[in-house]
Amino acid sequence: MTNQVHRNGSTKPHFILVPLMAQGHMIPMVDMARLLADRGATVSFITTPVNAARIESVVRGVEASGLPIRFVELEFPCAEAGLPEGCENVDLIITRPELQLRFYEGLSLLRKPLESYLRGIELGGAAVMISDSCHYWTMDVAREFSLRRMIFHGPSCFYIVCSLIISQQNIYEDGLGTSVVPGLPHRIEVTRAQAPGSWFYWPGWMHLKAKVDESESAADGVVINTFLELEPEYVDLYRGAMGEKAVLPIGTLSLYNKDAEIKSTRGNKAAVDERRLAGWLDAKEPGSVLYVSFGSLVLQGPSQLIEIGRALESSGRPFVWVLKGAEASRPELVEWMSEGGFAERTEGRGLVIAGWAPQVAILSHPSVGGFVTHCGWNSTLEAITASVPMVTWPHIADQFLNEKLVVEVLRVGVSLGVKVPTFYIEGEDVVGVERERVEKAVLSLMDGGEEGERRRERAREYGVKARMAMEEGGSSYENITTLTQILGHKVE
Template sequence: MSASTMAPTQQALAGAATSQPPHFVLVPLAAHGHLIPMVDLARLLASRGARVSLLTTPLNARRLRDGGVTDKAARAKLLLEVVELPYSPADYGLPPDCQNADMIADNAQMLPFFLALRELAGPFEAYVRALVPRPSCIISDWCNSWTAGVATYLGIPRLFFQGPSCFFSLCDLNAAAHGLHERIAAAEDREPHVVPSMSVSVKVGNGRPHGFFTSPGCKELRHDAVAAMRTSQGVVINTFLDLEEKSVACYEAALGKPVWTLGPFCLHTRDGDDMASRGGNKSGVSERAIVTWLDKQAPESVVYVSFGSVARKLPKQQFEIGHGLEHCCRPFLWVVKESELASPEARMWLESLEARTSGRGLVVRGWAPQLVVLSHRSVAGFVTHCGWNSVLESIAHGVPVLTWPHFADQFLNEQLAVDVLGVGLRIGVTAPVMILNDDAAAPVLRGDIARAVSELMQGGEEAEERRRKAKEYGAKARKAMEKGGNSYERLTQLIESFRHGGGKDNEHCSGVIA
């Protein structure tokens, strides 16, 4: 339809659409490790002039507002809003506040949690339908397959956000293409399988974690997620080309869609307050107190220990970690979840450890400002669960990792860090644990922990080579995010690609849909 034959209202709306910034609707998974990078992506897009709406559950929206996300965006004159979607987990037998994966109390709640999230499809559709004009692009987490139907029906371009590394994403895609997930799920098939078309030997099987929605009962969830991936227009990944160039090229070819490598997102968060408040959680130890303690330590002497937001360790394993850190005789900063200190025995033991290691060790109960810690000059190593955010944040700040994976993508992220990039050292875990409170069967012992930490932090040719590679990748990460860098320019291309998007036809911009 030409401009001369448009109705006056359509002409006005079309003119307004061309003068308005592109509008990206972001729909993260309601889990801390998926939410944080999507918030960073929202800030990135808004800082480059786009309008961004981030849709999440009421609990997460409140956390983000309490963390200052919207206030800081307003002060910076960024077009960034946090939108609450009504959510009723109680309909699936969950507590009303179970609106983030970190609120799940036991493993039996995991599947109902993901099933309940599908109910967000209705409020999501109502929100998108009410937008005039239609958004330019929807970016939704790979796990949020319920966004696909709405985007397809309304003709809105949709990208999926893949939270793990590109190395993992390629492995998962190749495994699916060769039917490995189905063969592994068969009760009689216990042998590990080599994933074809990988740069290093990768094996998956019942004893080796191999992705998301691969547990019993999750077949439908995985089927829907894969179908939604296939109907998308591409994928956004929090990585950078100099880190995963071969995997990116192979993944793009196998997927048959553009792979937008825009990271590391965390390097856009340079402001001290933003670095401290990512995720909106609070801690019993203030950021000032943490920095003051770090300032007192020698340069590159501290090992940082944190296992992400979901995995929780039983007291038996906590005791081994604490004794291992005590025996390694290195300064340490250890993050312990409040949920891991439920028993009086655990609390008393930890207080005793703190007294014995006073000055050399700092225990943070609840949450630590991870970027503040990793960017501090005194930190030289990170004991991590190998969630991709943590691995990438450590690499971006030039800090080598001691890998202790638990589930999902984490063992493959470990393989990337250790075998491909050369920035990691294995603590020696070979079997997965269930997501919550399930490490009693095969705990990592204090002697192994002490030896591994000492090996990570000591001198010697191998340790120095890990540090050199980590610093080298850190420099490349900063360059990627600077103007002229690959990630910076890819973000420019992404925004321009969707500048004139927004729904099937102009008539849909009127908000009247059958």
């Protein structure tokens, strides 16, 4: 790979992107890779064989477009990490708690393969590494190759700021009760169980947290998939906390996907015929359809799924309900849907997708007027960008704080009132939220009267701001320019 001259006269920047192997982290970084390449950079996207297979259609599209992106498949030594062969993504271990720490510790085993790749290419004079915050070991790789290194944060800036404050002030050191997060422009209360990074306090995880914190403090800056106009006070707070280090909101990254085929295959191959889906949505009234999906990690037991289905049925609303393959195949649910009459009673009004759904395409369709979501940041941001208000049902990780951003700060959501994190373990079958609560929240969101209309209007306003941020001259557009033209200089 030879050096190329960039528009500003410097060496053309080369970005090495190292995402966490989880769909919610990989998807926005794939978007980032294509966006940076489209803006004149060369990109090496680091992945593994199992994860590369999931984005095969995207890889083919990149190859056809001629964008200067190389998808680099590094072997992930599962056996050495103490994992079953092929466990190369977080969603493959989510129901196996005993494997989760091994997975995150095992990420550092990618260091030698990555170093080998970097030695075999010509980096030129303007190389930048952008790695997920969990890849603490990239700090040493960047030093060895004299690279600038940026941290990529998948969650919201609101979440990041709350994380910093809670960690720095040891809010939960002496108790497990509810606390107000100090120093914020809004009154935000969280419990220890809902707190950001609470999993780091599990037995055996603290050493990993220390390494992640050290790696982040040594980084040259941070790239975030959000936009300034969505959470300006929290971007300002985070910039203040980071001092002279760059904090660059460059989202909404999903807006880079304007092609219908790319939208439908973003993240994985869709499990539904896109023409059938589009035709079904086209036949519905604008704003009438409820979309229900819980992302790539959250799993529900059969009894909870049946409660959701009963709520959707009794709501009377048209709906698209996404089930993971493992959920859709559970005998109890299959029997209830078929022999129990759910499929027959909701025929024409409900569409169930078993597997990966083209979420961006669905949310951006005019007939979709609401979203029942787990509050993962990608899903939350995609809904905001599409101007779709939400019913919030957080389960784990950053989702509880994302809910507070949606409901209490932005005021574009209705909360189900879930207070305790939920981790599905294979074989367990509990109901955490009854059908009546789900139906009530759905009707509040989709009908909602005067307050509902104000909620929808706020959602429309944020959608406009999101699109403006990504257009030429917008805040995110300019931050991407900063990445490609200012930070693309070799560390001396």
